[in-house]
Amino acid sequence: MTVENYGVLKGIVHDTKREVDFDTPHYQVDVIGENNTHYRCAINVMSSSAQSEVLYYADDHFNASEITHLQNLQNGYTSLHEDAANHRIALDYVRGHLFDPAKMIPLPHEVTGENNDLNDFIEKYMTKAKKESAPVYIYGSKFGPENQKDKIFGFEPTNGMHNIHMNQGNSGRWKKDNGIYHDGGIFIQFHDDWVAIFLAFLTQSWCTDKKGDPIKFCGFTEPHKEYE
Template sequence: MAVENYGVLKGTVHDTRREVDFDTPHYQVDVIGEDGTHYRCAINVMSSSAESEVLYYADDDFNASEITHLQNLQNGYTPIRENEANQRIALDYVRGNLFDPTKMIPLPHEVTGENNDLNDFIETYMNEAKKENAAIYVYGSRFGPENKKDKIFGFEPTNGMHNIHMNQGNSGKWKQDNGVYHDGGILIQFKDYWVAIFLAFLTQSWCTDQNGDPIRFCAFTEPDKEFE
């Protein structure tokens, strides 16, 4: 079925918040899109499954030519649908040759100290993006708008992005989210370089079929011979 309302949000970072009072905390980012519209981007920093962890990889010199025409997008949310021209800007961790998955590492979401957990690393990039007024591209599923205040930032209507992570290779409860060219992630366009942030879950398979369903369990440390 794949995640619903898949697309990319382009805007600038306005505010950030660590979410610590929930069973599955997120790192929350308030992004301003078109005409001053606020979007809350909920980034998973902890798995809801005790058997899984969040995998993380950041590329500080990402080759944006792999995602063509991204810079031409207007601020705001752009849906990405199959068989349309903008399909070329979709993310697929398995097929897109975007990064080496063996470089992904499992990280805890919150550990005492500086620069040693997932919240710290994401926050560093978000603060730099805010400081430089850099364009940020958030891939995932849109939610809202709903005619109520946002639960984190208080803007109204609530509106935003979630599923900002790999969206294929799931089994069981999350299998309905599987799809190809439907993966989430974050790209930041600084003046002279791009940063890319990729997130996945340890229990997801990297060997997937044309529907994004696992062919067999193939961990992120195992080269995927079927798609080389």
């Protein structure tokens, strides 16, 4: 089926919050898009499966020549479904060759101390983005608007992005989210450099067919290739 309402949100970081009191905590980011519209971006920092962890990789000097087209987007949400004219800018971790998956590392979401868990690393980049008013580009699935206050930041109506991670290679209950060129991720456009943040789950396969379904299980550290 693939994730619904897949696209990219462009905006400026307004606020952040660690969500630690729920079964599947997220790092929450309040991004302002078009016409002062607020979006809550829910970034997974913990898996709902006891057998899985969140994999993380950040490139502090991402090759901007691959994503210069993002700068031309207007603030706000842009749909990237197959029938959209700008589907070409959608993300695919397996086929896009954006990074070496072997560089991803599994991280706990919250550990006592500094710079040692996923919340810490994401917060570092979001804090800098807020301070410098750097444009952020959040790939994932849009939700809302819903006629109620946002449960984290209190703005109304609630509105935002989730599935900000790899969205293929799933088995079981999450198989319905599989699709190629439907992966989530984060790009931040600083003055001198682009930062790219990629997230996946340890249980996802990197050997997928043209529907994004796993052909076999191959982990992020194993050799893998594009399957037709």
